[in-house]
Amino acid sequence: MKKVKLTFSIPEDLVKMIDERVPKRKHNQFITEAITARFNIMEQEQFMREVAQANQARDEELTRIEEGLEPEDADLQSDELDEGEILELDEF
Secondary structure, eight states, X not given: OOOOOOOOOOOHHHHHHHHHHSOGGGHHHHHHHHHHHHHXXXXXXXXXXXXXXXXXXXXXXXXXXXXXXXXXXXXXXXXXXXXXXXXXXXTO
16 A cells, blocks of 8 residues: 655644654554554544444334234234134135
8 A cells, every 4th residue: 555644733632642642653554553543433433424324224114014013914924813814814
């Protein structure tokens, strides 16, 4: 990957933390990995928001469907038939 040199300012206390924890020759690598990790987190957060929105839309649609069912529709969903219904079917 091609590298580009950047100049930017960061808070002094953050520089001190980096200096204390990361060898000087690995500062670039550390900062690159930190930025990459932050972008990955941002992408995951965006994905989770999109999934939550899709789930909410699905739940709302299922609620509308369930509310639209008539009582006889609910009976049709049952696998059990009572004796009277069996007799009615036999008459055909």
